[in-house]
Amino acid sequence: MKVTITDIARIAGVSVATVSRVVNNKSKGVSEETRKKIWQLVEEYNYQPSAMARGLVTGTSKIIGLIIPDITNPFYPVLAKGVEDYASEKGYHMILCDGGNDPHKELSYLKFLEEHYVTGIVYNNFREISEETLSRLRNSSVPVVFVDSKVAIPQSRNLYIDNRGAMAGVIHYLYAQGHRNIGFIGGPDDSYSSIERFKGYKDALQDLQIPFREELVVYGEYTTRGGSRAGQLLLSRNVGLTAVAVCNDIMAVGMYDACESLGLTIPEDISVVGFDDINIARLIRPKLTTVKQPTYEMGYKSANMLIDIIEGKQHKVGHDKVFDTELKIRDSVKKLINYDRS
Amino acid sequence: MKVTITDIARIAGVSVATVSRVVNNKSKGVSEETRKKIWQLVEEYNYQPSAMARGLVTGTSKIIGLIIPDITNPFYPVLAKGVEDYASEKGYHMILCDGGNDPHKELSYLKFLEEHYVTGIVYNNFREISEETLSRLRNSSVPVVFVDSKVAIPQSRNLYIDNRGAMAGVIHYLYAQGHRNIGFIGGPDDSYSSIERFKGYKDALQDLQIPFREELVVYGEYTTRGGSRAGQLLLSRNVGLTAVAVCNDIMAVGMYDACESLGLTIPEDISVVGFDDINIARLIRPKLTTVKQPTYEMGYKSANMLIDIIEGKQHKVGHDKVFDTELKIRDSVKKLINYDRS
DNA sequence: TTGTATGCGTTATCAT
């Protein structure tokens, strides 16, 4: 049998109100003596307050939700760790919801979170967030921090990186290494980050006065397999590519596979740059040159922003938080000519 | 304002009982007409039953918990995916709890799950499960499926692989490739899987009549860094190693690092075998020969077993489920001599 | 087929 607050009260010879005060650390209104006695009983009988009953009366909880599209994408465990760490520092629990890239499941999780009175949500979905989800969020008054997408709803903040600028930086770097025929492998065409990075690709081409060629661009799923397929397609076109900018690291890994199966060597035959700097990037050979996102920090900070909103400490300085990225130069890009920028 | 069952009842001009019957799909006792009307209202007002109130009265929930030590270990996202997939097939939600390798946090999550009336728990911790945790579990009557550890408590099942036999198989394989001086890199010394795998190592040596040498064995954390440190220590001993069996893949990756920093080439200078077959194993070079665990299936099956217990469909055939492993032979082991087993 | 009434375990208000 589960022991309830009534049991403890009865055994201690006090009222439930008193037990409640003690258990919730209400500073006033209880003598040291009874306080001690009750704690002792709580220990002895292993009393655990029912989160249900508590939630029912308070209408809230100490839980935040994290919604992501796919935990097996190595980017997300790190993000989740960041969120979890900050949350638990502040006495919150995190519920991780893997939407499985399925809008239905994602929506179901959102309902689940609402039904459980979560106090806030960290939301990431590389795809466009569905209108149904959005309107639900708008009406629910639950604070939300969106990671890597720009959505304006009340009680929400956005946290992202400069995808566009970072990708432009990649192209400029490749240019500086002597590359002129630079391909682009993008993610799903409804992916916010992919769209932005593609813009950066075009920005840079324009800056560098390189004509944009449709045939140098291919899209795929945000998976290793997606990268592999896209890579094979791109390479099979024989368009004289010397380098490829890939939209994220797991796709870049797929690109490695594609090159291998076609007998091409990186970076001798073709240079590759990724995005994210997941762990694998420095473990594969050649080590992958890529754009580092401060993934853990982004998770940590998003939880921070969320809990600040929850606790009323809203950042006055502005709605959004932009994180810096960094190009990690490793071994997957070849210097083509002795090009001196001086 | 949140809309409650009372609101719907009032608007529909019926009692809350009727609304409740409809919402919970109680087959009998409601006319088609009112049923329709109520569903319509539910849609229109976006009524969501409070999980708190519901849980409070039923004393249960449709939630299962998954407790793991570290989501950033690539083994776990896959396991989690398996659990999540089965659970959501059956209409359950999964709460993922990352204990962060911290017994305190783990215990805190366990309490959290209990307070939220979870109907069951899938539990994995490579370390010995603390006595406090265990006694808590014993008293709580929540069904538990333990993954990769053997714990006997009522209402629980175990699911694991033959760690010992699999590691023995690794050693036999190395022997067949001509290796005689085989080192072992183990995980934390209170890790169940590490202990079992070490036994397998010793079993095989005995079978093969190779004397056991203490100096060929080193332990470390279950991380890349732990593997790297252990590898450096082992290699620095200059004990004439030709091969090393590593306790899991992320440590094996660390071993790769160690070899690189010492100027050793795999497999020419030293052969390496891992355990788990995480994604990275086939992405690093040389591709890692390793023992494949059916990780996703293990997650899926553990949720299956758990929900069977919950729903009373207990497997009569036995308490435990043992999964098969498979040695994936890739490129990290060198054949030393022409040894013909015929 | 539908409604009434009770209780789930807790917090919070108002007394004492």
Place this chain on the structure above:
DNA sequence: ATGATAACGCATACAA
């Protein structure tokens, strides 16, 4: 400092 009690939103046994 402590207690009595209403209220939270719902499921369910029992009545009608």
